[in-house]
Amino acid sequence: MSAPLLWIVLPIALGGFLLFFRDERFLARMSAASALALGLLALVVPIDAALLLGPFSFKLAGTLNVLGRSFILQSEHGSLLAILYGLAAMWFFGAEALGLARRLAPLGLIILGLTVAALAVRPFLFAAVFIEIAVLLSVPMLLPLSQKPGRGILRYVIFQTLALPFILMAGWLLAGVEASPGDVTLTAQSTAMLAMGFAFLLSIFPLYTWIVMLLEESSPYIVGFLLWLLPQATVLFGMGFLDRYPFLRLSSELMTALRVAGLLMAVSAGLSAAFQRRLGRLMGYAAIAETGFLLVALSLGTTDGVQLVFMQIIPRGLGLTVWALSLAVIQSHADPPTFANAQGIARRLPFAAAGVILANFSAAGLPLLAGFPLRLILLEDLATLSSAQTIWLALGLLGLMTGAARTLGVAVLPGAEAGWSSRETRTQAALIALGVAALVALGLLPQVSQFLLKDLPALFERLGQGAL
Amino acid sequence: MLTVLLAWTPVALLLAASVGLFLSRDWRWGLIFLAAQYLGMFWLMTLHWPFGLASIKLVTGWMAAATLGVTRPGLSESEPSEASPWPQGRLFRLFIAAIAIVLVVAATPQAETMIPGVGRPVLAGGLLLAGMGLIQLGVTADILKITFGLLTFMAGFEILYATVETSILLAGLLSIVNLGLALSGAYLLTAAPTEEAEEEFPK
Numbered sequence: 001m002s003a004p005l006l007w008i009v010l011p012i013a014l015g016g017f018l019l020f021f022r023d024e025r026f027l028a029r030m031s032a033a034s035a036l037a038l039g040l041l042a043l044v045v046p047i048d049a050a051l052l053l054g055p056f057s058f059k060l061a062g063t064l065n066v067l068g069r070s071f072i073l074q075s076e077h078g079s080l081l082a083i084l085y086g087l088a089a090m091w092f093f094g095a096e097a098l099g100l101a102r103r104l105a106p107l108g109l110i111i112l113g114l115t116v117a118a119l120a121v122r123p124f125l126f127a128a129v130f131i132e133i134a135v136l137l138s139v140p141m142l143l144p145l146s147q148k149p150g151r152g153i154l155r156y157v158i159f160q161t162l163a164l165p166f167i168l169m170a171g172w173l174l175a176g177v178e179a180s181p182g183d184v185t186l187t188a189q190s191t192a193m194l195a196m197g198f199a200f201l202l203s204i205f206p207l208y209t210w211i212v213m214l215l216e217e218s219s220p221y222i223v224g225f226l227l228w229l230l231p232q233a234t235v236l237f238g239m240g241f242l243d244r245y246p247f248l249r250l251s252s253e254l255m256t257a258l259r260v261a262g263l264l265m266a267v268s269a270g271l272s273a274a275f276q277r278r279l280g281r282l283m284g285y286a287a288i289a290e291t292g293f294l295l296v297a298l299s300l301g302t303t304d305g306v307q308l309v310f311m312q313i314i315p316r317g318l319g320l321t322v323w324a325l326s327l328a329v330i331q332s333h334a335d336p337p338t339f340a341n342a343q344g345i346a347r348r349l350p351f352a353a354a355g356v357i358l359a360n361f362s363a364a365g366l367p368l369l370a371g372f373p374l375r376l377i378l379l380e381d382l383a384t385l386s387s388a389q390t391i392w393l394a395l396g397l398l399g400l401m402t403g404a405a406r407t408l409g410v411a412v413l414p415g416a417e418a419g420w421s422s423r424e425t426r427t428q429a430a431l432i433a434l435g436v437a438a439l440v441a442l443g444l445l446p447q448v449s450q451f452l453l454k455d456l457p458a459l460f461e462r463l464g465q466g467a468l
Numbered sequence: 469m470l471t472v473l474l475a476w477t478p479v480a481l482l483l484a485a486s487v488g489l490f491l492s493r494d495w496r497w498g499l500i501f502l503a504a505q506y507l508g509m510f511w512l513m514t515l516h517w518p519f520g521l522a523s524i525k526l527v528t529g530w531m532a533a534a535t536l537g538v539t540r541p542g543l544s545e546s547e548p549s550e551a552s553p554w555p556q557g558r559l560f561r562l563f564i565a566a567i568a569i570v571l572v573v574a575a576t577p578q579a580e581t582m583i584p585g586v587g588r589p590v591l592a593g594g595l596l597l598a599g600m601g602l603i604q605l606g607v608t609a610d611i612l613k614i615t616f617g618l619l620t621f622m623a624g625f626e627i628l629y630a631t632v633e634t635s636i637l638l639a640g641l642l643s644i645v646n647l648g649l650a651l652s653g654a655y656l657l658t659a660a661p662t663e664e665a666e667e668e669f670p671k
């Protein structure tokens with residue numbers, strides 16, 4: 001038995017098997033239980049080390065060879081797998097509450113397996129192909145057969161597909177740079193190619209238009225799942241490049257470009273969020289801004305910056321889950337979820353309204369919520385480099401905060417109906433309440449997730465060592 | 469002389485097929501040009517890859533074309549609406565195709581310095597398809613044409629990448645990507661083509 005077989009092949013096979021079932025409850029529970037079990041296994045079973053169970057000893061090999069290439073999961077991957085599968089279990093449980101399990105659960109498990117494959121494949125630049133296959137598989141998830149495709153889904157497929165050739169060619173050029181490090185032209189060409197690839201893959205400004213379009217065309221819950229998983233995998237993939245090639249991580253120009261791109265995303269998305277009147281778009285802009293924050297953290301070029309990227313994994317995933325679930329609940333009562341339709345929504349759907357508002361505030365870094373410690377550290381670290389850039393980042397956060405405050409204002413306005421009631425189902429209310437409680441708990445006690453994060457920097461040993 | 473002619477023949481085939489694909493309005497002709505493109509791609513790839521491995525690309529490409537071919541007849545015969553703000557006349561399209569070709573001719577010697585020892589026909593063929601795929605993507609909002617554009621762009625890239633990477637795993641994965649693109653295109657084409665589309669999934 002090998003770890004890639006357990007955390008890559010098994011979920012893909014299980015997802016394929018679940019495609020033959022139609023029962024919502026069975027699909028949601030089966031996929032959530034499987035994801036939870038795989039997450040717990042990742043926590044307790046060491047990879048590539050003997051595990052003693054009484055008189056028996058058991059070793060989970062870390063490598064799987066396929067057609068001359070390898071999939072390698074190391075012991076340091078354990079906590080990352082636990083986080084990914086644990087959060088995925090939440091998404092699958094939530095899908096049952098929304099009646100979306102048939103669309104999300106089977107393909108979601110396959111996409112999760114492909115994401116882990118992207119993190120494990122060697123040479124690591126093949127990860128781009130796995131991400132692209134995941135993107136293509138997500139098309140039936142995003143669009144039911146009864147719905148006409150809009151521009152958002154077309155742009156999503158086009159932009160994500162265009163990334164693949166750029167990244168593969170960049171990988172080949174980078175190998176050339178390794179062979180002749182003094183070749184400035186080759187270095188510039190490979191860096192430009194890589195930048196283009198990641199600009200498409202991470203939807204860096206101005207290539208993020210599809211995100212807000214897709215949130216209007218498709219179920220926000222399913223888009224949220226993809227906005228959680230794909231950029232996270234892409235950032236880890238990008239960190240692999242920085243870790244592998246010293247001239248990239250030591251290049252002050254590249255780090256400045258990353259920071260500028262991140263700030264552009266954070267500021268443009270924050271300002272757009274401040275003036276939004278559609279709740280779906282607000283979530284899209286927050287997701288874009290969060291990718292910007294990830295880029296800014298990475299651009300710091302320090303161990304703190306790398307640590308910050310890992311620290312964002314849980315609050316970001318949790319925030320998006322709560323936000324997408326709450327938004328999908330609101331959409332089922334007020335479609336489309338505009339400010340006009342959502343007026344007084346907190347009086348009818350208090351849990352969903354609280355979920356949307358608190359997840360938005362958390363993304364904006366409101367104190368006592370999960371996002372606050374991260375934004376504070378990011379602002380502090382950035383302030384040591386540039387005061388002007390810190391102000392720009394704060395402006396982006398202020399935009400997100402304004403969007404959240406406006407949503408709060410609209411949600412509590414008196415609506416058509418007097419009085420307060422709760423129209424969410426018990427499962428919806430319970431899941432949102434749990435998620436909100438977790439957001440508050442992570443804000444009050446951010447160190448509780450530390451045991452999951454402490455091994456992650458070892459995945460990228462050299463990253464964060466280079467001074468700017 | 470004969471060797472040179474043989475090396476440039478697939479490029480001529482790619483040129484005719486990609487321009488034909490870009491100009492065609494009938495989906496049947498589009499599929500024929502797409503299939504011809506994959507034939508030219510296969511021919512160029514045999515210059516660097518073993519025949520068996522190169523034939524994977526041909527089979528995959530034709531399967532992708534067949535996937536789109538079996539989907540399209542079930543849909544309405546009416547010309548799909550083009551939401552693109554670009555002019556859609558054949559003359560305009562021929563003009564931008566000519567610009568793309570000139571750019572490819574200009575860029576090929578430069579590309580030869582980046583990927584030396586590959587041969588100009590292979591570079592020209594790869595760049596031509598990639599360029600034509602990109603302009604196809606830029607001037608249309610029609611799902612079938614977007615799928616053609618993505619497949620053409622990927623084919624151009626694969627011609628270039630085949631000269632530097634011969635991994636069987638990657639060849640297999642790229643085949644999955646091509647088939648995935650065709651299947652996604654087919655899925656998007658069939659999604660709600662008519663008012664009475666069957667409700668398959670809850671929204």
